[in-house]
Amino acid sequence: MNKKIYLSSPHLTGEEQKYVDEAFDTNWVAPLGPNVDGFEQDICNYTSAKACSALSAGTAAIHLALILLGVEENDEVLCSTFTFSATVNPIRYQKAIPIFVDSERDTWNMSPKLLEEAINDRIAYHKKPKAILLVHLYGMPSKMDEILAISKKYEIPLIEDAAEAIGASYKGKAMGTLGEIGIFSFNGNKIITTSGGGAMISNDPDYCKKATFLATQARDAAPHYQHSQIGYNYRMSNIAAGIGRGQMEVLDDRVAARRKNFEFYKKELASIKNIKFIEEPEGFYANRWLTTIITNSYETRESIRLALEKENIESRPLWKPMHLQPIFQEFPAYIDGTSEDLFQRGLCLPSGSNLTESDLERVVFHIKSNLLSH
Numbered sequence: 186m187n188k189k190i191y192l193s194s195p196h197l198t199g200e201e202q203k204y205v206d207e208a209f210d211t212n213w214v215a216p217l218g219p220n221v222d223g224f225e226q227d228i229c230n231y232t233s234a235k236a237c238s239a240l241s242a243g244t245a246a247i248h249l250a251l252i253l254l255g256v257e258e259n260d261e262v263l264c265s266t267f268t269f270s271a272t273v274n275p276i277r278y279q280k281a282i283p284i285f286v287d288s289e290r291d292t293w294n295m296s297p298k299l300l301e302e303a304i305n306d307r308i309a310y311h312k313k314p315k316a317i318l319l320v321h322l323y324g325m326p327s328k329m330d331e332i333l334a335i336s337k338k339y340e341i342p343l344i345e346d347a348a349e350a351i352g353a354s355y356k357g358k359a360m361g362t363l364g365e366i367g368i369f370s371f372n373g374n375k376i377i378t379t380s381g382g383g384a385m386i387s388n389d390p391d392y393c394k395k396a397t398f399l400a401t402q403a404r405d406a407a408p409h410y411q412h413s414q415i416g417y418n419y420r421m422s423n424i425a426a427g428i429g430r431g432q433m434e435v436l437d438d439r440v441a442a443r444r445k446n447f448e449f450y451k452k453e454l455a456s457i458k459n460i461k462f463i464e465e466p467e468g469f470y471a472n473r474w475l476t477t478i479i480t481n482s483y484e485t486r487e488s489i490r491l492a493l494e495k496e497n498i499e500s501r502p503l504w505k506p507m508h509l510q511p512i513f514q515e516f517p518a519y520i521d522g523t524s525e526d527l528f529q530r531g532l533c534l535p536s537g538s539n540l541t542e543s544d545l546e547r548v549v550f551h552i553k554s555n556l557l558s559h
Contacts, residue, residue, distance in 0.1 A: 192534075196537060196539040200431040205427040213423040214422065224429045232367075234361065236386065241400075241420065242271075242372070245383060245400065247318070250368065250392075254342050258280035261281065261282045265285075265288070266524055276318070283507070283516050287520040287521050288524045292325050295332065308339075318344045324443075326471065329363050346368050347367050351436070369386070371383060376436070377439055379432070380425060400416075401420050443472060446540060457553070459556060460480055475533045475536045479527065481530070492554070493548065498551065500534055501533045502532060503527050504528065
C-alpha cells in the first residue's frame with residue numbers, strides 16, 4: 186500500500202527534547218514549573234497579549250472563559266455554528282444555552298449581520314445573551330471590525346476561539362487578542378502541538394490569573410487544603426509545556442509551510458473549474474492551518490474524498506454545522522444556509538507542515554485524475 190498521507194500530523198524538530206529533558210533532570214513533572222512559565226511568556230511575546238494561562242486543552246480554556254464571564258445555567262451564549270463540537274460543549278457544561286449563528290461567505294466565520302439579528306431577537310425575548318463565542322475557522326480571521334462593533338454596541342463580551350488560528354492576524358493584531366479572552370489549542374493535529382493542551386490569553390491579566398487559580402482546583406491561600414470555589418484539574422504539565430516551548434521556536438516556519446501548501450494547491454488546481462479556494466480579504470492573514478476547497482456539488486466532493494481515501498490519502502469534509510448535530514438540534518439557530526452548503530461541498534486537503542513536494546504532487550495527481558475521469 187502507498188505511504189499514508191495524513192491530513193495534519195504533528196511536526197517536531199527535536200529541539201523540544203531539550204525542554205522535556207530539563208523537566209526530567211530537575212524533577213519538574215507536575216502541572217507547574219519553569220516550562221509552564223516559559224511557555225506562557227513565549228505565547229505572550231508572540232501574540233503581544235498581556236497574560237496567558239497554559240491549560241490541559243482548548244476546551245478547558247473555553248470552559249474557564251465562560252465561567253470568568255459569569256455564564257451560568259440557562260444563560261444564552263451566541264456561538265458560531267460552523268465549528269467543531271469542542272467549541273460548544275463547554276456551554277453545556279455550564280448548563281447554558283447555545284444560540285447558533287451562521288457564517289458569511291467571505292471568511293466562512295460568524296456573520297455579523299446574523300449575529301446582530303440574533304442579539305435583537307434574543308433581547309426581544311427578554312433574554313440578553315451573556316457572551317459571544319466566535320471561531321476563526323481553519324486559521325482564517327473573522328470580520329473583526331464588524332464583530333467587535335456589535336460586541337461593544339450591545340455590551341456583550343467576546344471570546345475568540347482561535348484554536349485553529351495561532352499565527353493568524355487581523356490588521357496586524359494576533360488572533361485571540363481582540364476580544365476579552367482568546368483561546369488556543371495545541372492538540373496533535375494543530376499547527377503546533379504540546380501533544381495535548383491549550384491556553385487562554387487576555388489583555389486583562391486578572392482573567393488569566395483567575396483561570397490559573399480555577400485550573401489548579403481553586404485552592405485558597407492557606408497552609409492547609411481549603412476551597413471556597415469549585416475548581417478544575419485543567420493545568421498544563423511542565424512536560425507538555427516543554428514540548429510547546431520547542432514548538433514556539435518554529436511557529437513562524439510552520440505557518441509559512443502551511444501557507445506554501447495552500448499556494449501549491451491553488452496553483453496546481455487553478456485550471457479545475459469545479460474547485461474553488463477561500464481567499465484572504467485585505468488586512469487578513471490566515472495561517473492556513475488546513476487548505477480547504479469548495480467543489481460544485483456533494484457528489485464531486487465525495488468522489489474526490491473517496492478517490493483519495495483509496496490511495497491512502499486522508500482528507501475530511503468541512504465541519505458539520507452544530508445546529509445539524511443530533512445533540513444540539515433543539516437549540517435556537519439563526520441560519521441562512523451558508524454553513525450547510527459549505528459542509529455539503531467542502532473538503533479539507535492534507536495540510537501538514539511536514540508534507541513533501543512529492544506528497545503534495547501525489548494528492549493533486551489523484552484529485553485531477555478523479556475529476557478528469559468523470
